[in-house]
Amino acid sequence: MSRAAPAGALGDLRVIDLTHFLAGPYCTQMLADQGADVVKVEPPAGDVTRTFGPFHPEDGLRAYAGYFASVNRNKRSITLDLKQDAAREVLLALIDGADVVVENYRAGVMEKLGLSYETLRARNPKLVYATIRGFGDARTLPSPYGDWPAYDVVAQAFGGIMAITGELGGEPTKIGPGVGDIVPAMLAAFGIVCAVHHAGRTGQGQFVDVSMVDSILALCERVLHQYAYGGTVPVPQGNQHPFLCPFGTFPTRDGSCTITAYDDRMFCELCRLFDMPELPADARFSTWQVRYDNHVELIDILSGFTRRRTKQELLVLLGGRVPFGPVYNVADIMADPHFAAREMIVPVEQPGMDQPVMLAGIPVKMTETPGSIRRRAPLLGEHTDEVLAEAGLAPAAIEELRAAGIFGALLSQTTETAA
Structure with missing residues (x-):
């Protein structure tokens, strides 16, 4: 972690993070990675994902496990029991000085707490208020399912990605990573930056509404054009492309590889490297269209070559010559030099351990304002006093609030253990 890194492109942004689980925290971490001051507001018991495994076997503190660590770096944590009036007043004071609020509660939760967008906008007209919900928010466009809960797999199912994923002729399959959370998180971060830019020009904040289901449909853009232009309902294609070949996976001696060489130039180069110069002249494979029309035969021929080589042998042969x-x-991944060179596997401090853990780095690289990992994920309530002092509360006032229980009984135990 770099403690002397540049402030980042969003270094002047204050974000109040009321999110939990994956989509919301991933969104706010993206902002934090680029320099935003993200204050994570947790209930007294903490974001439930603090306990989602695995814990590192050498972690003697067990303040949080891998799930929480991977999506909450670069943030500060405070605890507030928002069921209490005094806690809500503290949160309102924090929001008054913020640029952005992000939440991913079910529709209606913030309204019940007296913290609706309308209430906050009246206090802070420049505020950008972003939500990530399963089916969106009626403030932009209403959905008949607007108050339904959703998780990653629900978004994957509704948004169409499962229907085109899986083996040819097989059952629909869930994508491995939580794209139903992470894609809307990325789009929400994009929407927030757009809205902040607008607020900087005009002084007017706005409501940013991202639906998990909408986000997955946007990711599946090709199903719409296939249906609209071709009248087809796409189905799982396995590991090959729906209308290009070669474009997919091929067997190797030690696993699988991917090759993309569908256009004439790339196909000729692939055939040269495979010592199959006759294939481009073969009427079955002479154009991209007939290559797809005869894709079963072509894949079988090419697989006869790849399955006799290892992935490393094919990387040496094809790398940089055809997409491979x-x-x-x-x-x-841990062993490949690319990821180390690109700082995509980085050491991050883990409380309770002498050694750091390796986590995914920052994929957005910039020359003048590079993102950075400035701090590990926070302990529960670790920065409560610090953040409230910045908001203008005197130490005596903070102690009065603590005595009233608005931070929860667990806060002092957590910070004492960490110390």
């Missing part, structure tokens, strides 16, 4: 990628697992 070995199918890596995480152990392969």
Whole structure:
């Protein structure tokens, strides 16, 4: 972690983070990685994902496990029991000085707490208020399912991605990572930056509404054009492209690889490297259209070559000449020099351990305002006194609030243990 890194492109942004689970925290972490001051407001018991495993076997503190660590770096944590009036007043004071609020509660929760967008906008007209919900918010466009809960797999199912994922002729399949959370998180971060830019020009904040289901449909853009232009309902295609070949996975001696060489130039180069110069002249494979029309035969021919080589042998042969990628697992990724060179596997401090843990780095690289990992994920309530002092509360007032229980009984135990 770099403690002397540049402030980042969003270094002047204060974000109040009322999110939990994956979508919301991933969104706010993206902002934090680029320099935003993200204050994570947690209930007294903390974001439930603090306990989602695995815990590192050498972690003697167990303040949080891998799930929480991977999506909450660069943030500060305070605890507030928002069921109490005094806690809500403290939160309102924080929001008055903020640029952005992000939440991913079910529709209606913030209204019940007296913290609706309308209430906050009246106090802070420049405020950008962002939500990530399963089916969106009626403030932009209403959905008949607007008050339904949703998780990653629900968004994947509703948004269409499961219907085109899986083996050819097989059952629909869930994508491995939580794209139903992470894609809307990315789009929400984009929407927030757009809205902040607008607020900087005009002084007018706005409501940013991102639906998990809408986000997945946007990711599946090709199903719409296939249906609208071709009248087809796409189905799972396995690991091959729906209308291009070669474009997919091929067997190797030690696993699988991917090859993309569908256009004439790339296909000729692939055939040259495979010592199959006759294939481009073959009437079955002479154009991109007939290559797809005869894709079963073509894949079988090319597979006869790849299955006799290892992934590394094919990487040496094809890398940089035609688009090629070995199918890596995480152990392969840790060993490949690309990810170290690009700082995509980085050491991050873990409370309760002498050694750091390795987590995913920041994929958005910038020359003048590079993002950075400035701090580990926070302990529960670790920065409560610090944040409230910045908001103008005197130490005596903070102690009065603590005595009233608005931070919860667990706060002092957590900070004492950490110390």
